[in-house]
Amino acid sequence: MSQLKTYLDLVKTTDNYPLVDITQLPYAEDPEKGLYQLLLPNDLRPHGFMLPSVVRQMPWTSDFSISHERPRTVQLLDGSNGSNTAEVCNAAFKKVIDKAQEAQVFANLHKVWPEDYKVLGAKYEGRVQLLRAAASLFGVSCRGAHMTVYTRTESGELKIWVPRRSKLMQTWPGKLDTTVAGGVRAEESPFECIVHEADEEASLPEAMVRKNARPVSAITYVAESAAGSGGEFGLCVPDVLYCYDLEVGQDVVPQPQDEEVEAFYLMSVDEVKDALLREEFKTNCASVMIDFFVRHGIINDDNEPDYLEIVTRLHRPLPVPTSAA
Amino acid sequence: MSQLKTYLDLVKTTDNYPLVDITQLPYAEDPEKGLYQLLLPNDLRPHGFMLPSVVRQMPWTSDFSISHERPRTVQLLDGSNGSNTAEVCNAAFKKVIDKAQEAQVFANLHKVWPEDYKVLGAKYEGRVQLLRAAASLFGVSCRGAHMTVYTRTESGELKIWVPRRSKLMQTWPGKLDTTVAGGVRAEESPFECIVHEADEEASLPEAMVRKNARPVSAITYVAESAAGSGGEFGLCVPDVLYCYDLEVGQDVVPQPQDEEVEAFYLMSVDEVKDALLREEFKTNCASVMIDFFVRHGIINDDNEPDYLEIVTRLHRPLPVPTSAA
Structure with a gap:
């Protein structure tokens, strides 16, 4: 079995573009690297x-x-x-x-x-x-929206709904994923993306999602596209994931509707931790879960030596503008 | 009356060291700036x-x-x-x-x-x-711990306990502050700092704080000490604020105990917003409140054009190491 990863390893796997000042180009004399x-x-x-x-x-x-x-x-x-x-x-x-x-x-x-x-x-x-x-x-910015759906048992234990991606998916087949996630289309807001993906991927009722889904953070990173991704590699891709939390009652059970999800599992925090550190999650979904763990006090300064580096690295300043001003 | 600030203005007032790569020194040929x-x-x-x-x-x-x-x-x-x-x-x-x-x-x-x-x-x-x-x-890193104490009314409205600093304080007299906050001593953890500050500043019972205070994030910034701060100015100060949330019942009322707090107010979200934009808060406490607003969905991508810049800027990568590795 391969060595278990740390949370920081996982965050760096997503935010994997070299930590150079991309805006101060050219950052290398190498003619193939001067973007x-x-x-x-x-x-x-x-x-x-x-x-x-x-x-x-x-x-x-x-x-x-x-x-x-x-x-x-x-x-x-x-x-x-x-x-x-x-x-x-x-x-x-x-x-x-x-x-x-x-x-x-x-x-x-x-x-x-x-x-x-x-x-x-x-x-x-x-x-x-x-x-x-x-x-x-x-190399322009890409936007995704991710919503973590969770519930609490009678004893107050937090449990998280985790889907496994279909083995037939073109990207990341068979990996664990965020409960609901999708790329944000040009014409929609991240919240509207979450509303329709919650229906398409998890059969969650629109009215309930509109009422209870809460915007909680955004994760920013710069990815270097990898060999084997099925496309060009070495690309510099600034990425934004808008994150939402949705707490539901124990009676709410997400159901796959389209063919992207094989099954949903209701996992304990310890089960999610183990799956993260065994690299069972799609890489950027691992960052979303780690951000959830930070906001819910599961990862904190008392139990995680890399706490501060994780928190800053989940919010890398992007090399492109994010507002008109 | 002076122009109202934006949330991003406030975050930049706290994280006010120039956005240069401080680790790549000297960043200027100016002999007074080559740190x-x-x-x-x-x-x-x-x-x-x-x-x-x-x-x-x-x-x-x-x-x-x-x-x-x-x-x-x-x-x-x-x-x-x-x-x-x-x-x-x-x-x-x-x-x-x-x-x-x-x-x-x-x-x-x-x-x-x-x-x-x-x-x-x-x-x-x-x-x-x-x-x-x-x-x-x-120029070494400084650590603070900040806890926002809030409650919900019968109708579900969120209200926040906000102290006003004593007019006799050496720093930031009369400004609004985080409910409980203090510098973290070398020998203690941020959480232990919050536990004793909650007692000293707000008379909150230790057992309740230990049980219910939740670590939720850390804010990182680099401050340039200002003229008029009573000390040297132009210093480069990397700073970490460990943030905690504490939801309490309506029966819990913080009471000043030491002489640092003049009074506690139970403020609505709109009242806090107004006070923030009128610059009534101590500057780094404004960043803590803005982070609270982000995590609680009060500031989000649908209502705030600077959302992404706020979120990344609240978590600036520090120029000094934060872990031993």
Whole structure:
């Protein structure tokens, strides 16, 4: 059996991009590591960081201007004089992504999600968005929403509803997961994502979720996409997980509805701990559970030597803007 | 009336050291800004960062070796061959601090706290500690513990117990504060600090606090000491606040016991919000209340445009180690 991990190991497995100041590019003299800043019109703040190999292979259109000088930049151009910049950006992203899909240059773009992700921190009227499967290629922020559903027994013991992912899933087959979780579509809020995922994944009634689900934190990290993920590797992916808690009565039992979940287990805190340290959870769901443990006093300064590093590392400052200002 | 602040403004007022990579010293060519790394024996990780003006004025003993070359360092020496490094460090700190107090070179050292603070992340057998009033001069981490006491009315409304500091306090007179808070002495845990402060400041029974106080998070920030604080200014002070929640019944009423608290008010969430945005709270207590609001869903992504920046900024990575490894 492999060595048990620590909680900090698990957090670092999710937040696994090197702890360099990504905004101070280029961070290395290595030409393959000096990332390109993705710049939206009239905004000096980089909204993403792109690998040189991706910039080289992308079938750029005239909507973008590429500079190979330092700092290396991919500038999205706005010919509209700023009257509808968000639409201009969305059309430019769609055009170049369609072209890349046709040319079949990136494995990432063969993934099946049909929805768009929102680019966080864009400062225009209207929303900037691009195909979910392309977000990591451009290095823009991705958003997920995760809700931990738990109950208390008569004796007051806290128990957590934990799903096992279907063995047929494209990503993380057979791993344990957050009770309810999903990628947040461009056009919805994290809370609305949780409401429909709670129905689709766990058959939880909408009215109950709307009334009792509580926003409690956000986890931020920067992931480096790994070899074997089925896509490009070495990408710099800033990620946000909006976290919710939902305490339910013992009569509420989540039921799989779509084909993503094999079964739900009602696990004790000790059972969840063991499963975490044996790496049975999907990696970013481990971070969500560790954040839950921190907020509920299960992990604390008296029992965990890495407490402070865990707490700060669960909230890594992102290298991209998260608000318009 | 002055402009109302935003929650993010308040968090930045507490975490007000420039967002530079302090560990990559010197961060500026300005000779007054190139901080000195405080190095403990046989450990390459800086445990503190000291201002050039402080290094120049400190009446160093032979226990320390100062290098003015880059990287500038203050190296604590261990003549014991590592057999009792913690004691060697503690004696060296005491000797130089005593000497500085006698010579009356630093306003900070005239402050009255007689207790020691622990140096976080020291890797030896035994604890490394130094006089609380000297911690910020050496730039080592400081620890506080804060507990928010709240109740729910019959209708389920959340109300928070908020003390006003005595107008006679040396620091932050008349400001609103966390229900129970104090600096964590070297020899105690944050939880033990909360237990005795809950008695001393709010007359809350020890047994009830031990049973029901819940560790819920830690806030980390780096403060730049300000002119007018009664001590040296421009110091780089890494700070940790261990946060606890305590829900009590409506029959529990905190009562001032020592002379630090003028009165306790039972405030609604809206009253607390207003007081925060009018800057009526001691600055780091505002961060504790904002963290409480995040964890209780009062501030969330749907109602706060700066949500993600608030959440990450409440947990700034510290430039000093927080664990022995």
